Amino acid sequence: MIPDETTILSAANRIREHVHHTPVITSRTLDQITGMHVFLKCENFQKAGAFKFRGATNGVLSLGEDEVSNGVCTHSSGNHAQALALAARNRGIPAYIVMPETSSRVKIDAVKGYGGVITFCRPTLADREGTLARVRQTTHATEIHPYNDHRTIAGQSTAALELIRDVTNLDVIMAPVGGGGLLSGTALAVHYFSPGIKVIAAEPAMADDAFRSFYSGQLVPSVSPKTIADGLLTSLGSLTFPIILKYVHQIVTVSEESIIRAMRFVWERMKIIIEPSSAVPVAALMDIAGKNGAEGSFVLGSRIGVIISGGNVDLSKLPW
């Protein structure tokens, strides 16, 4: 069942002691460029470096003693892997992480650093799922899905919940969309707790399955997407898509060039490290600068909240 108000408030309560209440920052230059008041909700400062830690923590803490006795597991090449490893360690249970052998050294090291037990697989969805099935069989660990799980979605919703409470009178909240965990959680938090706010997703044009799904009403899977925003490669899930279809107002797409430009802008001018996926909604805002009126929801002077999803970057491989 789609998380209701109580479920979301319970999740917020459950994870409160475990997650950072992340800061919101602003930039006069960004406001000048966009002609809006932009508020960045900095989940790059979240534990394990991304909002994923909220969902993973809610997942791990929602399980009964019998369900966690054998640990938790997932397949992930990215932020969910680190988040789940840390969330499991905080509860004192093992985390079995299936990672593609092509995963970056930084991410592998981070998962190990949090005590995760890694099983490598080939970088195909089939092998990831097959390997995870074998790990589950061996360990009897409970799977925590990175996005297609209502406990995960409820956890992710708490970022927007904090933002709504910390910044009054927002007109719009933007979030990037990959599998849709963050976006669906954001849309639910807004729907229940501040329904006057419009929720607008931003997606790389090179991985626009959510855009096409949203406007066709049919779940279109992501087919070999190629984008620098490596957190947004996955397709929407069977649980996230209906929520997005119902509660999200608009999805916009941005070019790779815009993503890199926005990422570099935030690094250079705001002095914070954001990963390419986080730059996607910032890129959308910078793109519409000077095109005011073209996009109905973005009105000069609007107050725009942006969820900066994470800050995990391989510093040895920067796009400039």
Added chain:
Amino acid sequence: MIPDETTILSAANRIREHVHHTPVITSRTLDQITGMHVFLKCENFQKAGAFKFRGATNGVLSLGEDEVSNGVCTHSSGNHAQALALAARNRGIPAYIVMPETSSRVKIDAVKGYGGVITFCRPTLADREGTLARVRQTTHATEIHPYNDHRTIAGQSTAALELIRDVTNLDVIMAPVGGGGLLSGTALAVHYFSPGIKVIAAEPAMADDAFRSFYSGQLVPSVSPKTIADGLLTSLGSLTFPIILKYVHQIVTVSEESIIRAMRFVWERMKIIIEPSSAVPVAALMDIAGKNGAEGSFVLGSRIGVIISGGNVDLSKLPW
């Protein structure tokens, strides 16, 4: 005359509306590595990207109408150039900046972006000073020195003043040292407002003129220093040195490898952009990890404030 309590409080009051009261951030990982409680005072989030904006603003605002009517000037290849250009624009007067023709494109663009009028010179101290003399002759602008000026020093002292007020019971405050403006200001703020705190400077071993001056009691000039910490290349000044000699407790040096490692650590784990000069005191703290007892002032569990001096980095030229 060395800035007294009143002078520093007046500077703080004068610049309050113009500068950011920057945040203090912590990192559990950094605390674990060092065995101390470390508080980073984030002047990388200051306007124009560095603490320099405090001194430049105090300098510009301290001048009488007659002194500013023809604008201000300086020679600088770095953060003071940007800071003075912005401080001058905020007062509505021109800033004439002499910059070596070898300055990075990013810094030149930033100075231009703040409306500074640039005159290029050859990258030698003689040509910088000669060119500035000609600029002064032509424009009759008032020089604002980057560090060897009591108004600048009083402005820089306000960073430590904020830190002392925001974080109680610090045992040590660390700052990097180049020309000594930040360090002397920090030492004065501590001396007047929280004299129980030890002030410890950190300096690149490859540019250790302050270290040698401090322990010999004689001002030793910097001779062709080569360090990645490009904000710390200059020698101490005739006004900063006596203050440092009197009020600073200790100066430690760090290797280039330590600086780069500390900078990367802060980027990767704390998700903030700091420039190499800012990494110097962090490097000193990370170096003494595991060597506890070797350095008298660093005791396990100590509360250490670190002034993160700036975040202006050329993202196209990273040291890894």
